[in-house]
Amino acid sequence: MLEKEHDLGELYREIILDHYRSPRGQKEITDPDIVNEGQNPVCGDEIEMKVRMKGDIVDDLGIHCAGCAISVASGSMLSEIAKGKSIPELKKIAAAIKAMLTGGEVDKEIDLGELSDVEVLEGVRQFPVRVKCALLAWVTLIEGLERYENGQSGSEAATTDDRSAVD
Amino acid sequence: MSHPETRMKTDVLRPPFVSETLDVERIRKDFPILSRRVHGNPLIYLDSAATSQKPQAVIDALSQYYSEYNANVHRGLHTLSEEATAQFEFARKRVAEWVGGVGLDELIYTKGTTESINLVAATWGEQNIQKGDRIVLSRMEHHANLIPWLRLAEKSGAEIGYIEHHSDGTLDMDSAASVIDERTKLVALTHVSNVLGTVNPVKEVVALARRFGAVILVDGAQAIPHFSVDIPALGVDFYAFSAHKMLGPTGVGFLFGRRELLESMPPYQAGGEMIRLVTYEKATWADLPQKFEAGTPNIADVIAFGSALDYLEQLGMDSVRAHDKMLVGKTLDAFRDMEWVTVYGPDNPELHVGAVSFDVEGIHPHDLSQFLDSKGVAIRAGHHCAQPLVKSLGMGSVSRASYYIYNTLEEVDTLIDSLVEARKYFVG
Numbered sequence: 332m333l334e335k336e337h338d339l340g341e342l343y344r345e346i347i348l349d350h351y352r353s354p355r356g357q358k359e360i361t362d363p364d365i366v367n368e369g370q371n372p373v374c375g376d377e378i379e380m381k382v383r384m385k386g387d388i389v390d391d392l393g394i395h396c397a398g399c400a401i402s403v404a405s406g407s408m409l410s411e412i413a414k415g416k417s418i419p420e421l422k423k424i425a426a427a428i429k430a431m432l433t434g435g436e437v438d439k440e441i442d443l444g445e446l447s448d449v450e451v452l453e454g455v456r457q458f459p460v461r462v463k464c465a466l467l468a469w470v471t472l473i474e475g476l477e478r479y480e481n482g483q484s485g486s487e488a489a490t491t492d493d494r495s496a497v498d
Numbered sequence: 499m500s501h502p503e504t505r506m507k508t509d510v511l512r513p514p515f516v517s518e519t520l521d522v523e524r525i526r527k528d529f530p531i532l533s534r535r536v537h538g539n540p541l542i543y544l545d546s547a548a549t550s551q552k553p554q555a556v557i558d559a560l561s562q563y564y565s566e567y568n569a570n571v572h573r574g575l576h577t578l579s580e581e582a583t584a585q586f587e588f589a590r591k592r593v594a595e596w597v598g599g600v601g602l603d604e605l606i607y608t609k610g611t612t613e614s615i616n617l618v619a620a621t622w623g624e625q626n627i628q629k630g631d632r633i634v635l636s637r638m639e640h641h642a643n644l645i646p647w648l649r650l651a652e653k654s655g656a657e658i659g660y661i662e663h664h665s666d667g668t669l670d671m672d673s674a675a676s677v678i679d680e681r682t683k684l685v686a687l688t689h690v691s692n693v694l695g696t697v698n699p700v701k702e703v704v705a706l707a708r709r710f711g712a713v714i715l716v717d718g719a720q721a722i723p724h725f726s727v728d729i730p731a732l733g734v735d736f737y738a739f740s741a742h743k744m745l746g747p748t749g750v751g752f753l754f755g756r757r758e759l760l761e762s763m764p765p766y767q768a769g770g771e772m773i774r775l776v777t778y779e780k781a782t783w784a785d786l787p788q789k790f791e792a793g794t795p796n797i798a799d800v801i802a803f804g805s806a807l808d809y810l811e812q813l814g815m816d817s818v819r820a821h822d823k824m825l826v827g828k829t830l831d832a833f834r835d836m837e838w839v840t841v842y843g844p845d846n847p848e849l850h851v852g853a854v855s856f857d858v859e860g861i862h863p864h865d866l867s868q869f870l871d872s873k874g875v876a877i878r879a880g881h882h883c884a885q886p887l888v889k890s891l892g893m894g895s896v897s898r899a900s901y902y903i904y905n906t907l908e909e910v911d912t913l914i915d916s917l918v919e920a921r922k923y924f925v926g
Contacts, residue, residue, distance in 0.1 A: 374895055375863070
């Protein structure tokens with residue numbers, strides 16, 4: 332029986348473990364414009380996100396993620412990337428990350444190497460079951476941003492079954 | 499044609515086995531999958547609560563059926579059909595004896611515990627549960643013994659009452675006595691919890707139910723694999739269990755139901771086999787058990803389940819239980835000394851069967867099971883089909899190691915060592 336390529340070190344690279352042990356972005360946001368929750372029901376990852384906007388730019392955001400190392404690390408990296416970016420930019424970045432993880436078509440405009448440490452998530456590709464963990468934070472963010480764009484606010488739970496949020 | 503009894507006996511193991519626990523070295527040789535390697539390591543399979551591995555005798559029984567006497571049951575007059583039918587019904591007889599000698603007409607073949615419970619909910623349940631009635635459950639039920647009742651309650655307007663349990667996972671009998679009241683029409687309870695490992699005092703709960711004439715259904719999926727269950731002695735109305743958690747193939751389960759109840763219930767699925775006379779206008783039903791066995795059953799797998807019972811019989815269920823107690827006991831002892839491990843369920847291996855669920859501080863169960871997998875150790879992480887229970891433990895998910903007859907004390911050692919390694923890897 333052929334075993335697929337598997338190197339645990341690719342999944343849990345030192346940078347990811349660092350983000351897991353000391354996750355960035357865990358702060359309170361007063362008067363958030365967006366509050367959104369996300370869940371990965373399969374393995375019990377839960378994330379709560381609060382975002383303060385200035386127009387269509389993310390002014391500040393706070394993340395609280397209780398979950399596996401991949402979901403926490405991804406949320407931590409997101410908090411370093413999102414600040415100061417516009418909604419259209421963030422949608423493109425989310426799509427690029429999804430493409431990196433699922434082997435989809437990569438947008439040449441986005442250089443993930445320039446964005447925090449998010450490139451190290453590429454190892455998750457070898458572990459398809461964990462892709463949802465890596466995408467949870469982004470799915471949650473984009474869903475919140477889209478609702479904000481449509482003039483809604485308040486929280487609803489995103490789950491990583493909602494593919495449309497990151498397309 | 500050889501007599502069914504001779505055809506089915508396995509001669510791989512020869513009694514008598516004098517050891518109080520099991521000769522695991524010998525047993526492991528009967529399980530071909532245990533020689534697999536996973537990521538370069540020997541497989542250490544600690545997920546038998548999810549499904550058990552199968553001995554060669556069971557695998558052979560499947561092939562033998564398809565190679566030698568495959569035919570549809572109950573329908574034909576030709577030789578193959580007679581042989582298949584005889585073997586199928588002989589397997590049912592084996593199962594009936596296994597659970598304390600219930601009537602053959604009281605033992606319905608289903609595709610598993612989940613289907614067994616759904617059958618009762620859809621027939622007896624819909625017929626007998628009305629608005630204002632109470633269905634009593636414990637808070638440690640598997641989704642299979644929770645969701646059918648939630649649906650029934652919603653549909654009928656009945657309410658659900660819950661029996662609480664103590665922090666060590668044992669059932670709170672004061673809570674049971676107070677929640678089972680005159681409105682209660684049904685008590686549905688798990689015999690052994692697949693998360694906490696708790697063995698529930700079924701007879702005592704039956705007594706509480708009988709005060710008000712309530713019907714009692716027991717989910718025995720995690721019980722029957724681990725110890726002898728005498729269904730008539732328990733005094734229950736319905737009892738459900740699966741083959742695949744006790745060396746049998748997937749896709750097979752049984753429902754015991756008291757004859758009077760089964761006779762009063764309408765059929766579950768309709769189709770072939772479960773009828774007597776059919777016109778274009780109506781149909782009449784077959785006798786029990788066929789009334790509830792529509793369509794072609796999982797013939798090979800029911801027969802192979804008989805082989806699984808043969809295998810367990812040669813080991814002796816007392817030894818099976820003693821072995822499990824030893825492994826669970828060793829795990830509980832080790833975990834007790836690890837300050838960063840939280841264990842769920844009873845601390846006493848007398849009251850704790852099969853599954854040990856736990857949490858490692860600083861490591862999410864998903865990461866832990868990934869790490870252990872890279873060492874060849876298979877545990878399970880998640881909500882274990884018991885989301886509300888796991889949430890009530892304050893967790894989104896927990897890790898679970900579960901044992902069966904082919905696991906060794908050395909494997910428990912490897913589990914513990916791997917947890918120590920994982921702790922260094924993730925926490926530092």
